[in-house]
Amino acid sequence: MTRVLRRRETSIALALVILVVVATTANDAFLLSSDGFRDLLLAPSLLVLLAVGQAAVIITRNVDLSVSSTLGLVAFATGSMFVSSPGLSVPVVMLLGILLGAALGAVNGGLVTSARVPSLVITLGTLYAYRGITVIWAGTDRISAGDMPRSFLAIGTERVLGIPVVALVALVVVVGAGVYLGYARTGREFYAIGSEPVAARLCGLPVGRRVFFAFVLSGTLAGLAGVLFAARYATVASNAGTGLELQAVAAAVIGGVAIFGGSGTVAGAALGAVLLATIDRALPILGIPDFWQQAVVGVLIIGAIVLDRVLAVRTARRLRSTGVAEAVRPLPAARVTGGVP
Amino acid sequence: MVVNRFTILKGEAMAESDDEPGPTSSHPGASADAAPATPAAPLGPAAPLGPAAPLGPSTRTPAPTLVVRGLVKHFGPVVALARAELEVRPGEIHALVGENGAGKSTLVKLLAGVYQPTAGQMLLDGAPLEPRTPADARDAGVAVIYQEPTLFPDLSVAENVFMGRLLTGRGGLVSRKAMRERTRELLATLGVEIDPDRPALGLSIADQQLVEIVKAVSLDAKLLVMDEPTAALSGVEVDRLFAVARQLRDRGAAVVFISHRFDEIFALSDRITVMRDGEHVSTQDTAATDTATIVRQMVGRAVDTMFPRTERTPGAVVLEVQGLTRAGTFEGVDLHVRAGEILGIAGLVGSGRSEVVRAVFGIDRYDSGTVRVDGRVLAQDGPEQAMRHGLALVPEDRRRQGLHTDLSVARNVALTLRRRLSRGGILTSGAEYRVAHEWAATLQVKARDLDAVAGTLSGGNQQKVVLAKWLSTTPRVLLIDEPTRGIDVGTKAEVHRLLDRLAGDGVAVVMISSELPEVLGMSDRVLVMHEGRVTAVLDRADADPETVMSAATGTVRSAVA
Ligand SMILES: Nc1ncnc2c1ncn2[C@@H]1O[C@H](COP(=O)(O)OP(=O)(O)OP(=O)(O)O)[C@@H](O)[C@H]1O
Ligand SMILES: [Mg+2]
Numbered sequence: 001m002t003r004v005l006r007r008r009e010t011s012i013a014l015a016l017v018i019l020v021v022v023a024t025t026a027n028d029a030f031l032l033s034s035d036g037f038r039d040l041l042l043a044p045s046l047l048v049l050l051a052v053g054q055a056a057v058i059i060t061r062n063v064d065l066s067v068s069s070t071l072g073l074v075a076f077a078t079g080s081m082f083v084s085s086p087g088l089s090v091p092v093v094m095l096l097g098i099l100l101g102a103a104l105g106a107v108n109g110g111l112v113t114s115a116r117v118p119s120l121v122i123t124l125g126t127l128y129a130y131r132g133i134t135v136i137w138a139g140t141d142r143i144s145a146g147d148m149p150r151s152f153l154a155i156g157t158e159r160v161l162g163i164p165v166v167a168l169v170a171l172v173v174v175v176g177a178g179v180y181l182g183y184a185r186t187g188r189e190f191y192a193i194g195s196e197p198v199a200a201r202l203c204g205l206p207v208g209r210r211v212f213f214a215f216v217l218s219g220t221l222a223g224l225a226g227v228l229f230a231a232r233y234a235t236v237a238s239n240a241g242t243g244l245e246l247q248a249v250a251a252a253v254i255g256g257v258a259i260f261g262g263s264g265t266v267a268g269a270a271l272g273a274v275l276l277a278t279i280d281r282a283l284p285i286l287g288i289p290d291f292w293q294q295a296v297v298g299v300l301i302i303g304a305i306v307l308d309r310v311l312a313v314r315t316a317r318r319l320r321s322t323g324v325a326e327a328v329r330p331l332p333a334a335r336v337t338g339g340v341p
Numbered sequence: 342m343v344v345n346r347f348t349i350l351k352g353e354a355m356a357e358s359d360d361e362p363g364p365t366s367s368h369p370g371a372s373a374d375a376a377p378a379t380p381a382a383p384l385g386p387a388a389p390l391g392p393a394a395p396l397g398p399s400t401r402t403p404a405p406t407l408v409v410r411g412l413v414k415h416f417g418p419v420v421a422l423a424r425a426e427l428e429v430r431p432g433e434i435h436a437l438v439g440e441n442g443a444g445k446s447t448l449v450k451l452l453a454g455v456y457q458p459t460a461g462q463m464l465l466d467g468a469p470l471e472p473r474t475p476a477d478a479r480d481a482g483v484a485v486i487y488q489e490p491t492l493f494p495d496l497s498v499a500e501n502v503f504m505g506r507l508l509t510g511r512g513g514l515v516s517r518k519a520m521r522e523r524t525r526e527l528l529a530t531l532g533v534e535i536d537p538d539r540p541a542l543g544l545s546i547a548d549q550q551l552v553e554i555v556k557a558v559s560l561d562a563k564l565l566v567m568d569e570p571t572a573a574l575s576g577v578e579v580d581r582l583f584a585v586a587r588q589l590r591d592r593g594a595a596v597v598f599i600s601h602r603f604d605e606i607f608a609l610s611d612r613i614t615v616m617r618d619g620e621h622v623s624t625q626d627t628a629a630t631d632t633a634t635i636v637r638q639m640v641g642r643a644v645d646t647m648f649p650r651t652e653r654t655p656g657a658v659v660l661e662v663q664g665l666t667r668a669g670t671f672e673g674v675d676l677h678v679r680a681g682e683i684l685g686i687a688g689l690v691g692s693g694r695s696e697v698v699r700a701v702f703g704i705d706r707y708d709s710g711t712v713r714v715d716g717r718v719l720a721q722d723g724p725e726q727a728m729r730h731g732l733a734l735v736p737e738d739r740r741r742q743g744l745h746t747d748l749s750v751a752r753n754v755a756l757t758l759r760r761r762l763s764r765g766g767i768l769t770s771g772a773e774y775r776v777a778h779e780w781a782a783t784l785q786v787k788a789r790d791l792d793a794v795a796g797t798l799s800g801g802n803q804q805k806v807v808l809a810k811w812l813s814t815t816p817r818v819l820l821i822d823e824p825t826r827g828i829d830v831g832t833k834a835e836v837h838r839l840l841d842r843l844a845g846d847g848v849a850v851v852m853i854s855s856e857l858p859e860v861l862g863m864s865d866r867v868l869v870m871h872e873g874r875v876t877a878v879l880d881r882a883d884a885d886p887e888t889v890m891s892a893a894t895g896t897v898r899s900a901v902a
Binding site: 191 | 453454455474475476477478479485487490491492493494495496500504505507509513514515
């Protein structure tokens with residue numbers, strides 16, 4: 001199994017390398033200029049944060065559509081805090097921003113675990129609700145560079161050893177979340193819950209608590225992304241981050257996270273995010289018109305899902321030949337009965 | 342030995358046919374207990390159990406590990422348990438029996454903390470047992486093998502065994518190595534070879550069941566509850582499971598064993614508690630009772646366990662299979678069945694029986710060979726095609742492959758009939774109910790009503806719903822895999838009568854069964870498989886237990902007829 005998963009991650013990494021090589025051949029500024037290299041790492045960073053949180057949630061057989069609105073609300077709140085309370089130090093404001101993200105995630109988690117309504121519906125609701133709050137709060141105002149301290153904005157542009165700080169943060173998050181989901185006791189339980197929710201209960205796993213935590217994690221990472229968004233773009237309007245939620249889901253799916261939960265890795269989702277962001281940058285350089293970019297992403301998603309299905313059937317057949325034959329695992333339609341998305 | 346599953350349905354027969362310690366030749370603890378027992382001291386509901394009212398005068402009776410007193414469980418209007426009583430001593434294997442829907446699994450789930458009781462009391466080692474979650478129960482020392490599978494298909498076998506209490510190593514991180522090694526040891530005690538690193542996805546039902554057993558055994562609990570653990574196992578594995586259960590008992594654990602197979606109950610248990618309609622009926626020493634008594638107490642009447650057989654003359658060959666081969670699974674399988682004939686397929690679990698019928702029905706592909714229906718080749722084109730030619734398959738793993746657990750009973754039964762029942766594309770619920778009602782009555786499905794969600798039925802009743810679903814399609818060729826698995830004695834006889842009637846009406850029946858008496862009692866011809874090959878085809882007159890068993894275990898390769 002890990003072998004198959006590893007293959008998915010390597011294949012994405014490979015696709016990424018090919019894309020970068022092709023784009024660089026077309027225009028060597030894509031990689032070889034100092035800005036090009038920075039953008040290669042910087043452009044996907046925020047999406048990586050969202051994709052990691054999304055992966056954790058999807059692995060538990062849920063989905064969090066509200067991340068883009070969380071990002072927007074936190075980004076705006078962060079800027080506003082600098083405006084309204086100039087006395088607060090930068091780290092304190094950043095921390096408050098992240099905590100706001102965690103709180104918004106907790107609202108999602110609380111609703112999903114207590115209301116017994118599918119997370120797809122709940123987070124679709126909060127996607128609009130959180131955005132609505134931002135719109136009411138911001139109106140047509142926007143936070144601009146002048147409203148925020150320079151030391152804060154520097155985080156968005158600074159580099160260590162040539163690598164953007166924001167990208168380093170994303171990397172640390174990927175490693176941390178990867179270790180947690182791959183090797184922590186409670187992290188492994190995420191997979192069990194997504195794989196078979198009923199069995200998870202019978203095994204005595206605290207299903208509600210874990211799912212709640214997955215949403216808090218997703219909200220926290222979206223909050224972190226919101227703070228970094230404000231630092232990096234230096235202007236925040238009420239529509240900040242719109243549309244990123246589907247990109248985050250797409251990144252996770254392309255990266256091999258099964259949409260019905262139970263399998264996939266954070267690293268895969270992160271690679272998926274990098275691939276998506278890089279495609280966004282590479283296609284214009286390759287002279288491919290804007291509207292084709294969407295189509296390419298679509299093809300990637302469908303390709304990834306078809307690949308999953310083919311691999312699953314193959315794995316099942318291989319596994320079968322080692323034991324007594326049994327059914328290929330029931331198709332998603334059958335599996336979804338106990339689950340959420 | 343491989344014999345258990347294949348012995349006759351009578352407890353008495355066990356002692357002669359089995360060279361494992363049978364119910365009479367025994368382990369020290371139980372015979373000491375059994376000897377002074379007052380004859381079958383039945384514990385009527387009037388005599389509540391428990392430390393306060395010890396059983397009989399015997400001072401040697403140890404304090405019970407588990408006491409269940411007046412346990413009640415309602416699901417809305419459904420009374421699943423009315424007044425359950427159970428007492429299990431340390432070092433005892435206690436069989437719990439009752440019809441489908443009697444409340445056995447509900448009792449198990451109350452012990453396991455899956456549900457909370459409506460009323461009543463449970464005591465473990467004298468202390469109140471009030472688990473709010475399965476984790477509480479586990480921590481208190483209760484291990485459970487549930488009737489329905491509880492594995493995680495995406496996780497490795499080792500992780501499945503330890504889920505909920507994964508072993509950790511350095512830095513508090515999960516240690517796959519430790520779990521792999523521990524799992525390997527545990528599997529070895531059961532004599533099973535399953536790679537601990539492989540995912541549970543794709544394990545056969547038997548292997549899934551073995552993993553469940555390993556999982557429960559690894560807890561080393563005070564009380565081990567097994568809800569129909571043998572339903573999917575063949576003789577060899579059943580024997581190993583029994584060996585493990587006896588080991589645990591001899592170490593002083595209390596074991597509760599639920600089964601619908603009387604040979605197993607009499608081979609393994611020290612005492613038997615009978616339940617009916619959620620109430621305690623009796624508790625008695627296994628040595629002091631017999632199958633007929635237990636059946637009468639379960640069902641409330643005597644059941645005719647004779648196999649029905651109306652005389653019939655088989656017609657033309659309807660289904661003919663030649664040289665069917667799938668690499669690594671089965672090879673060169675030839676079989677044919679005539680209209681009005683029952684062809685029984687015997688063999689151990691894993692011999693490729695189910696795989697052959699699945700391939701015939703078009704669920705799995707085969708590499709070479711032909712399937713003919715009425716002399717015409719049936720292309721490999723999926724189950725739809727097979728159904729169009731009048732084939733029906735009742736699959737082995739019914740819960741997963743046959744039942745829509747979130748739909749109503751009526752909808753489930755009528756699902757395969759949609760086209761026939763609908764008028765101008767609209768399925769009238771009247772028609773749906775009529776069919777569902779008829780079949781529910783025939784198979785004695787115990788449900789609140791036909792609108793009940795199938796997932797809330799007892800395990801055996803779910804099996805009946807799936808049976809009804811396929812039988813109601815009136816096929817010309819019925820492929821039926823383990824027709825009576827998980828089904829209680831009363832209904833078993835009903836299913837047998839039904840199969841006989843179908844054959845009488847000219848249906849060609851192919852019946853796979855792990856129960857030798859069933860195969861021998863029902864079939865016109867018996868085909869035996871071993872490791873993917875047909876090792877014998879026997880006429881009814883020639884099919885005796887020894888011949889079939891030796892062909893099934895591959896000890897004798899009789900000439901293929
Ligand atoms: N969650 C539930 N909701 C409603 N009714 C239920 C539920 N669980 C069980 N029941 C009902 O309780 C009764 C007892 O079911 P239970 O599963 O305990 O039977 P059982 O003795 O285990 O039968 P079997 O031999 O078929 O496994 C049945 O009538 C069943 O329909
Ligand atoms: Mg049951």
